[in-house]
Amino acid sequence: MNDILIVDDNEDIRKLIEIYLKREGFNTFHAGNGQEALEVIDKHRIELIVLDVMMPVMDGYELTRELREVGFIVPILMVTAKDTYPDKKKGFDLGIDDYITKPIDMEELVLRVKALLRRARISQDKKLVIGDIILDYDSLEVITPSQEISLPRKEFFLLYKLMSYPKKIFTRQDLLDDIWGYDTEVDERTVDVHIKRLREKFKDFDEFEIVTVRGLGYKGVY
Amino acid sequence: MNDILIVDDNEDIRKLIEIYLKREGFNTFHAGNGQEALEVIDKHRIELIVLDVMMPVMDGYELTRELREVGFIVPILMVTAKDTYPDKKKGFDLGIDDYITKPIDMEELVLRVKALLRRARISQDKKLVIGDIILDYDSLEVITPSQEISLPRKEFFLLYKLMSYPKKIFTRQDLLDDIWGYDTEVDERTVDVHIKRLREKFKDFDEFEIVTVRGLGYKGVY
DNA sequence: TTTATTATGAACTTTTTATGAACAAAATTC
DNA sequence: GAATTTTGTTCATAAAAAGTTCATAATAAA
Numbered sequence: 341m342n343d344i345l346i347v348d349d350n351e352d353i354r355k356l357i358e359i360y361l362k363r364e365g366f367n368t369f370h371a372g373n374g375q376e377a378l379e380v381i382d383k384h385r386i387e388l389i390v391l392d393v394m395m396p397v398m399d400g401y402e403l404t405r406e407l408r409e410v411g412f413i414v415p416i417l418m419v420t421a422k423d424t425y426p427d428k429k430k431g432f433d434l435g436i437d438d439y440i441t442k443p444i445d446m447e448e449l450v451l452r453v454k455a456l457l458r459r460a461r462i463s464q465d466k467k468l469v470i471g472d473i474i475l476d477y478d479s480l481e482v483i484t485p486s487q488e489i490s491l492p493r494k495e496f497f498l499l500y501k502l503m504s505y506p507k508k509i510f511t512r513q514d515l516l517d518d519i520w521g522y523d524t525e526v527d528e529r530t531v532d533v534h535i536k537r538l539r540e541k542f543k544d545f546d547e548f549e550i551v552t553v554r555g556l557g558y559k560g561v562y
Numbered sequence: 563m564n565d566i567l568i569v570d571d572n573e574d575i576r577k578l579i580e581i582y583l584k585r586e587g588f589n590t591f592h593a594g595n596g597q598e599a600l601e602v603i604d605k606h607r608i609e610l611i612v613l614d615v616m617m618p619v620m621d622g623y624e625l626t627r628e629l630r631e632v633g634f635i636v637p638i639l640m641v642t643a644k645d646t647y648p649d650k651k652k653g654f655d656l657g658i659d660d661y662i663t664k665p666i667d668m669e670e671l672v673l674r675v676k677a678l679l680r681r682a683r684i685s686q687d688k689k690l691v692i693g694d695i696i697l698d699y700d701s702l703e704v705i706t707p708s709q710e711i712s713l714p715r716k717e718f719f720l721l722y723k724l725m726s727y728p729k730k731i732f733t734r735q736d737l738l739d740d741i742w743g744y745d746t747e748v749d750e751r752t753v754d755v756h757i758k759r760l761r762e763k764f765k766d767f768d769e770f771e772i773v774t775v776r777g778l779g780y781k782g783v784y
Numbered sequence: 785t786t787t788a789t790t791a792t793g794a795a796c797t798t799t800t801t802a803t804g805a806a807c808a809a810a811a812t813t814c
Numbered sequence: 815g816a817a818t819t820t821t822g823t824t825c826a827t828a829a830a831a832a833g834t835t836c837a838t839a840a841t842a843a844a
Contacts, residue, residue, distance in 0.1 A: 375676050398673060492821050509701055529801090530823055536802060553701060554800065554831065555715050714832050751790090752834055758791060776789065776842065 342457060343384055343518070345369045347377045347403070348392040348419070353444075357390060360446045361453065369522050374398025378406070384518060385505075386414060388456055390449070391436075393420045404436055415456040419444060468503055470562045471547045475500050482542075489541065494519065498534050502550060502560030511557040531558075566675065567602055569593045569625070570614040570641070575666075579612060582668045583675065596620025600628070608636055610679055612671070613658075615642045626656045637678040641666060690725055692784045693769045697722050704764075711763065716741060720756050724772060724782030733779040753780075 344366050346354045351372070358368045369384060371377035373395050380386065393400035400418055407416075418439040438452055468475040474483040480496040482489045491499065497519045502510065510518075512528040520526050535550055535558060542548070548562035566583055568576045571594050580590045591608065593599035595617050602608065615622035622640055629638075640661040660674050688699035696705040702718040704711045713721070719741045724732065732740075734750040742748050757772055757780060764770070770784035 397669075398676075494822065507701075526822090527824065529825085532801065533803085533823075536804095539802095552801070553712070556702070559701075716833065748833090749835065751836085754790065755792085755834075758793095761791095774790065 342387040343367045343369060344453065345371060345377060345380055345384075345386040345389045347371045347374070347389060347395070347400070349373060349395045350392075353392070356446070357444070357449065360450055364450055364454070366453070367518070367521065369517075374400075374403035374406070377403055381407070381412070383514065388414055388453060389416045390453070391416055391418050393418055417449075417452055417456060468500060470503060473545070473547050475503060484545065491538075491541070495534050495538055495541075498531070499538055499550075499560070502558060503548060503562065504560075506560050506562055509553050509556050509559045514557065565591065565608050567591045567593060567599060567608045567611045569596070569599045569611060569617070569622070571595060571617045572614075575614070578668070579666070579671065582672055583612075596622075596625035596628070599625055603629070603634070610636055610675060611638045612675070613638055613640050615640060623656055626658055630656065639671070639674055639678060690722060692725060695767065695769050697725060706767065713760075713763070717756050717760055717763075720753070721760055721772075721782070724780060725770060725784065726782075728770075728782050728784055731775050731778050731781045736779065 346357050348354045349372050354370050361368050369380050371380050391400045415437040418436045421442045472485050512531045515531050516524050551559050568579050570576045576592050583590050591602050593602050613622045637659040640658045643664045690697040694707050734753045737753050773781050
């Protein structure tokens with residue numbers, strides 16, 4: 341469930357890449373140019389970027405430079421039409437981790453994405469420990485000393501997200517983007533309902549809590 | 563929808579710049595000289611200034627100096643015909659953030675505007691530290707060594723504003739313009755009520771204080 | 785003392801969130 | 815593949831919080 345950002349000015353290509361990545365269980369975000377990419381990165385915890393070199397406004401090189409300049413270290417897989425040494429060199433000098441040439445072989449892209457993630461040691465199995473409570477991402481269970489509570493997917497992801505960044509406030513839209521997908525049309529109030537159900541289920545546990553931040557959203561605290 | 567002020571004595575150039583900025587979703591204001599610029603700035607919350615150096619009445623350098631002198635910190639992108647080192651140096655010394663030379667490459671101008679805004683937002687420290695008390699703009703909380711006090715939006719913004727410019731006196735209208743919006747129709751007395759509630763909440767803290775300046779307004783001191 | 789201004793308590797309005805319940809969709813079981 | 819259970823969404827309404835206004839008391843300045 342890694343969040344991957346696809347940056348390309350061609351929407352069709354973005355969607356194509358999205359299809360292949362989603363099929364592998366990745367969650368994707370889109371950006372049509374460097375500026376949009378920066379905005380998405382600002383709001384979400386992107387773990388890998390698939391980046392087209394040729395874009396209007398701010399090209400891939402420029403974006404890479406800006407990102408590396410501010411110390412942003414996620415793996416970048418660059419998509420380029422040019423397969424020349426100077427181009428490769430330019431990319432790697434700027435801090436690109438891997439590249440793939442057009443026309444894109446989708447199987448290869450997926451392979452490289454996985455390899456990059458593995459190399460970056462972004463773990464695929466995630467267990468979140470809060471005191472003596474464990475949120476097990478694989479089984480969607482909250483394991484406590486006394487019992488194991490199995491949660492519905494949405495509820496679990498919501499809880500996991502909130503507790504992964506304790507005290508960080510998420511707007512309802514943030515949560516929808518992350519858990520439902522950036523293009524969801526689900527109503528913001530739906531988040532409230534899931535929060536309510538989570539609170540009900542864990543009302544007897546004081547190890548953690550979901551706090552409403554009026555006018556802004558929710559945050560997890562523990 | 564950032565508000566950008568374009569200052570240039572040539573109306574055609576202003577309009578040209580406006581076209582490109584509007585296309586990117588920015589809102590623009592015009593001024594034909596430094597004096598007009600000051601009037602616009604006084605009335606609107608300008609977030610960036612595109613400023614031509616060569617102008618009659620009050621040139622770009624002069625305007626920059628005046629603005630920086632009174633503590634006005636929005637990014638300034640200077641447009642200059644001269645590309646010499648002394649000129650650049652003069653500009654940067656006065657507090658210009660970036661510059662672009664004539665003839666203006668519009669794409670580049672848009673790029674630089676966006677970069678400046680982003681940089682300003684990122685570098686804009688949203689936490690205000692007063693001794694061992696922190697005003698956290700993101701969570702609308704006042705964090706003290708002993709507790710975290712969550713404030714309603716209006717109250718927080720009010721406190722934040724006052725404490726951002728300690729000892730500066732704000733009239734009620736100033737505060738309404740800033741926090742409620744320049745076109746609000748809310749009564750001035752409403753400010754009093756929020757001030758009262760803030761004082762009540764922080765009566766036990768002597769790190770800072772909201773002081774009434776009779777006949778004028780309020781100021782924050784610490 | 786008079787007058788103008790600010791402080792305060794309280795009522796009231798608006799906005800936002802919580803909650804229960806109905807409905808829909810998906811997964812499971814038979 | 816029909817029936818049943820679980821999960822997910824929407825909606826209406828209750829509740830709570832935030833924000834505003836108003837009347838009056840208190841205070842400072844003239």
